[in-house]
Every structure is written in structure tokens, then in C-alpha cells.
Amino acid sequence: MESIFHKVDCFHCRLAELCLPYGLTQEETSRLEAIVKRKLPIKLDEYLYRQEDQAQSVFTVKSGSFRSFILGRDGAEQTIGFYLPGELMGLEALQNGRFRCSVVALETATVCELPLSRLNELCGKIPSLQTQFMRIIGKEIVSDHSKIVLLGNRSAREKMATFLLMLSRRYSALGFSSTEFNLSMRRHDIANFLGLTIETVSRQLTDLSNSGIITVKQRGVQINKLDALKAIVEPCLPNHFSFTH
Amino acid sequence: MESIFHKVDCFHCRLAELCLPYGLTQEETSRLEAIVKRKLPIKLDEYLYRQEDQAQSVFTVKSGSFRSFILGRDGAEQTIGFYLPGELMGLEALQNGRFRCSVVALETATVCELPLSRLNELCGKIPSLQTQFMRIIGKEIVSDHSKIVLLGNRSAREKMATFLLMLSRRYSALGFSSTEFNLSMRRHDIANFLGLTIETVSRQLTDLSNSGIITVKQRGVQINKLDALKAIVEPCLPNHFSFTH
DNA sequence: CGCTCCCTTGAATGAGTTCAAGGCGCGTGG
């Protein structure tokens, strides 16, 4: 039974420096480790949690990827974001202890579960954990603001290019190739996230492909002209922002 | 000189229960009060802070209102949000101590300045302050997600109706009328916030006005048929959300 | 009175959507 759970070992986790243990001593890390709950792997299209669930915990992605979305009364979804390894999910629950969106796995994935009560408690005791938690929260807010900018006034082409560059950037931060990766999400998810239709996303991808900037093969994407892609996006970026790694 | 500064008295502040002191004892409140810095009033179109400024503090609105926006390299602005009394500004600085957007006053306004280092410190000492800070952060994240939903897949009419209802709701939480208020922002700001053009906003307002749902007179808005306005928006809302007060 | 800024209105244009059809890859079952 034990073997199907992933091991909790924050200190040796390759994601530690993107995650809560960043900046903690080995001793502090093991105190954090002690509150992490093990969890069974989550399979494609399974829910990690659902909108309106009572929230006891937040979660970090250990492997695989997730999509979060909000469901309207009319049944329409709006995808809020995608989560890659090292990223923290469920922060919206800080408001009142309820999740305000649903999260599903885009592929088989594992997570670390962090009970909120114990995490808060520990933050009071370990100042550098408190600091790092705040940094992660700040990052979430900054990232949400970028999404607002993206959705607000950008053309389909700019949205698509930005989306690819954001992924490239995040994969590269994880030590993967920044020019070649697989999209774990469906076209439908991308479209919904970008505020476009699936047809528009498809057309944008073929356009970018036809101009030689990228190569698309199913879910696989290869960026051939990173500069050209950046050139599409650059004028929209705030000065403080850069896709240069 | 002293008289042009507003007095810091969190315990008697009418906004206390929307703000950080909520849930604190009188003694705890005065400890919080002690770290609040006085600040000169900010006039129309003046900056509270600018994108890329070093961030020593976060701010709560004491009176008046603000607009936050991100400036792109091409000079294009994207309005991120509007702030009314009791709301906390600058949380994005938690990421790395820099502001990631600019904030300008929409009218003469006053703020309470909270130095981040001292606030963090105090959060470690007062658990209920830590809790309330987290609640406010959670609220910010939830609100950003609502904006993403709003910008993602909504028609101009839905956007406009949602915008008016959001304001109505927030004014009512402040003890003002939920059916009659003045817009402190220009049409341009509304348009930019909603991802529309100024002309479209203008047309939507006249449409709503022509159908008798609202009355518009310059910046003044009166909601005549709250239900009709809600009916435009309802189908898009998540189940957990309600404009009922 | 004559500016300027802010907002409204009308008509033409266009980017993205909608509708419709077809293709491709993959798993299942004959």
C-alpha cells in the first residue's frame, strides 16, 4: 500500500527551491516536511478538489500538471490557470476556507498536501517560511494580474504567443527544454483560458507554424524562432518584465 | 502641519471590520495602529506608487478611490482594478518587494500606510492578525479570478452589468446606497478595465439606460431595476456567488 | 466667451466567432 504514495522528502526534492522550503535550513525543512500529507496519485480528468468544497489544505504540484477553472450557473467554464510542478494550488481558500474553483489533473499527477491550520501555525514559528509563503502568494497575485492584462486587450496572435512563451519560461525554470515541450492541455483548455474559441487557437497555431516560428505536432510544440515569438509579445509587456532567462 | 495628516485610530475607524483590525482585540488593534504611518492626502491623478518602485509598504484606502494599472512598453495601459475604502493595495509587492503596477487617485483620497517589515513581524506575534491578513489576501485572489472570468468570455453587455453590480455591492458593504452612486472613474478607465473601447462602454450605458434599467447622468448612476441587471449577469456567475446582500 | 476634456452617436470595417464538414490518431472489438 505504502508504495503507491510518493515519499515526502522536501530537502532532497528537486522542486524545493521553487516551493515552500526555499530559504529554510535543513532543520526547518524537516519541520515543514512533518506537516505534509501524502496523497494518492491523481489521474487524467480526476478532480483534486471542487469549487465550494471545504478547504482544509493547499497543494503543491509534485509531478504532472493541473487545470483550474470556475463553473458558471449556465454550465460555462472559465479556465483560470494551469499548474506545473512546484506551483501552489488553492490559495484562494485563504479567504474563507472554501475553494472557489475546481482543479482537475491534465495527466497522471502527484501533489503534496499542506494542511492550512498547521501551515499557518508553522509560519508563525519559522519566519523564513512565512517570508517564502508570502513570496509565493505575491507571485500568484502577479501572475493573476498578467492574466488580466493578457485577456484584456490582446489579439488572438498575441495571446497565443504569450501563452507559449509563458509555458516555455516555466518549463525552463523546471530544468526542461524551453524550446521543445508537450502541451498537457487540450486545445479546448487553451482556448478557454485565453478567452478564444478552439478554432481560433487552432488557426493561430497553424499561422505560427506556417511562418516557421514554431512546429506543432499534436500536443508537441517546438519553438524554432524564439525571437520572432518574443517580438510578437514584447510591445505588450510591462518594462519590468522579460522573457529572457 | 499636523492637521493635514489624517488621524490614525483603527479602533474607531468605520472601516475597521473590512480592514486588518477585524477580529483583533482593542489591545491588539492599538499595536497594529502603532505601525501605521500617516500620509498626506493624494489628489486626483496623483500617484500613490509606480510600477517598479521599491515597495516598503502596502496601503489601505481610508477615503476616496484609486485605480491600478500596468503599463506596457508600447505605452498601452491595462487597468487591473479599482480600490474603494477599506481595500488593501500593493499586495503584489509580496513577491519580491517591488510594485508591479501603478496606482493613481481617482479623486482626492487618503490612505493608511503599513510598512511590510513591521506588518510581517506583527503577524508573527498576533495570530488573529495573521489570520485576517490571509483572509484579505485570499479575497484579493478571489477577486482577481472574478476579473479573469469577466474578461474571458463575456459580452460587452454582461461586462457592463457585472461592473455596475460589483460597484453596487462594494458601496453597499461600505454603508452607501447600493442603487445610487457616482462613478469616480472615467469612461476610459471603465472601458480599459473591461477590455472594451470607450465607445462600447458608452453605448452599453445608453442601452441599459434606454431599457430603463439604469439612469445615467454624467458620472452619476442610479439602478432602477436591480433584478434586471442581475438577470443579465446571473447565468455567468458561479453557484457559490451571489449579488444578494 | 472660448477653450479643453470627456462623453456620445453614427457609419463603415474587421477580427474573431459560429456553423459545418472533414481528417487524424488511438483504442476496442470483431
Next chain:
DNA sequence: CCACGCGCCTTGAACTCATTCAAGGGAGCG
């Protein structure tokens, strides 16, 4: 091993909602 079906994606053509372009109105202020 092939045939079939299904989910996912692409492509084309018509349409539509919001934008763009252009002009004018009205409040506030020197």
C-alpha cells in the same frame, strides 16, 4: 490485423459583435 467509432483537432465560409474612424455635444474653467 483490420475495421470501426470516438475524441480531438483542423479547415473553410458566412456572419456578428465590437472596434475603428469621424463628427459633434456639453460641462467646467480660465
